[in-house]
Amino acid sequence: MRVYNFAPGPAMLPGEVMEKAREEFLDYAGTGMSVVELSHRSKDYEAVVERTEALLREVMGIPDNYKVIFVQGGATMQFSAVPMNLRRNGKADYVDSGNFARLALEEARKFVDVHVAASSREDKYVHVPELDPRGFDPDADYFHFTTNNTIYGTCFPSLPDTGNVPLIADMSSNILSQPYDVTKFGLIYAGAQKNLASAGMAVVILREDLLERCSDQLPVLIDYRTYVKSKSLYNTPPSFTIYLAMLTLERLRSLGGVPAVYERNQKKARHIYEFLDRSRAFRPLADKASRSLMNVTFALPDEELNDRFVKEAAKSGLTNLKGHRVAGGMRASIYNAMPLEGAQALVEFMSDFEKKL
Ligand code: PMP
Numbered sequence: 560m561r562v563y564n565f566a567p568g569p570a571m572l573p574g575e576v577m578e579k580a581r582e583e584f585l586d587y588a589g590t591g592m593s594v595v596e597l598s599h600r601s602k603d604y605e606a607v608v609e610r611t612e613a614l615l616r617e618v619m620g621i622p623d624n625y626k627v628i629f630v631q632g633g634a635t636m637q638f639s640a641v642p643m644n645l646r647r648n649g650k651a652d653y654v655d656s657g658n659f660a661r662l663a664l665e666e667a668r669k670f671v672d673v674h675v676a677a678s679s680r681e682d683k684y685v686h687v688p689e690l691d692p693r694g695f696d697p698d699a700d701y702f703h704f705t706t707n708n709t710i711y712g713t714c715f716p717s718l719p720d721t722g723n724v725p726l727i728a729d730m731s732s733n734i735l736s737q738p739y740d741v742t743k744f745g746l747i748y749a750g751a752q753k754n755l756a757s758a759g760m761a762v763v764i765l766r767e768d769l770l771e772r773c774s775d776q777l778p779v780l781i782d783y784r785t786y787v788k789s790k791s792l793y794n795t796p797p798s799f800t801i802y803l804a805m806l807t808l809e810r811l812r813s814l815g816g817v818p819a820v821y822e823r824n825q826k827k828a829r830h831i832y833e834f835l836d837r838s839r840a841f842r843p844l845a846d847k848a849s850r851s852l853m854n855v856t857f858a859l860p861d862e863e864l865n866d867r868f869v870k871e872a873a874k875s876g877l878t879n880l881k882g883h884r885v886a887g888g889m890r891a892s893i894y895n896a897m898p899l900e901g902a903q904a905l906v907e908f909m910s911d912f913e914k915k916l
Contacts (some may be wrong), residue, residue, distance in 0.1 A: 563901035566879035568753040571896040614808035628786035634750035642670035652676040652699040657708030684711040686846035690719035707733035710883040712856030713849040756803035827902040828852040858888030
């Protein structure tokens with residue numbers, strides 16, 4: 560039986576994508592081989608990478624002066640790769656808005672002088688910090704922030720104005736969930752295991768002029784130019800993950816692209832938040848103005864009830880609702896693949912649970 564899986568990542572993928580992958584698993588496109596058996600140097604596999612890139616460009620509206628690369632090592636590797644590739648004078652602005660934002664800035668400290676341009680750490684990250692350009696360093700090599708904070712369930716409602724300083728975004732937990740104007744960014748990266756594919760890869764979208772900053776001293780698989788020059792095929796890529804991304808992007812396009820999916824995502828999140836706002840027992844954990852459409856965090860009055868809720872929900876086919884240990888409570892991750900019915904089933908379960916208290 561398939562469950563509604565509310566995990567933060569690896570997360571639910573669309574059923575149609577998995578069906579399609581299963582259907583052609585033993586014989587990909589008439590090759591007589593599985594996609595996982597194809598040489599990455601074959602024309603058939605090159606076509607997979609090209610198509611994945613083309614679809615991503617189409618659904619995100621990525622202009623020609625941006626490169627798209629597929630990189631192993633997940634989003635965490637980008638915590639290192641961004642400062643290593645983009646440093647120039649040796650200082651960068653970072654926004655401290657949650658656990659991963661913090662990890663990114665701690666890692667960057669090994670390579671650049673990090674200036675924390677805004678932080679909500681003192682408020683335990685229940686909201687995103689205000690992004691006031693007066694607090695930004697106009698001479699920073701770049702400005703890094705996390706669009707959606709997976710653990711705390713917060714999201715920036717708008718983009719910061721960083722002037723000529725390139726804006727870098729970790730978009731791991733909300734890429735493709737809402738429209739973003741790519742031209743506002745110098746670089747976007749995202750781990751694949753939420754809205755795109757299985758784990759093992761990050762997609763990096765970067766403005767081509769930033770490649771001039773890369774130095775010849777960089778390790779070959781950190782250097783963005785390696786991936787650009789080889790079309791992400793310098794060495795053996797995470798071939799199945801790229802293939803799954805292709806299927807997910809095809810499906811996204813068939814649903815009407817990012818704007819259509821955004822509307823669905825708003826509907827799903829609204830359904831849960833509206834319940835939380837009128838509930839007697841459950842309370843939302845993130846401040847209203849910072850609420851995420853992808854990760855909804857909430858809690859009951861005490862730990863024992865939280866535990867009971869998570870266990871009973873799992874028995875009813877609503878799994879992985881336990882919040883991250885640093886945030887406590889519960890978290891429902893409702894990425895693109897979660898159907899509205901999943902959000903409705905959750906609210907129904909919460910409502911019944913509350914009635915029995
Ligand atoms: N950034 C964000 C916003 C995340 O949610 C995560 C993972 N949940 C990461 C970075 C780290 O990703 P990875 O495990 O792919 O390195």
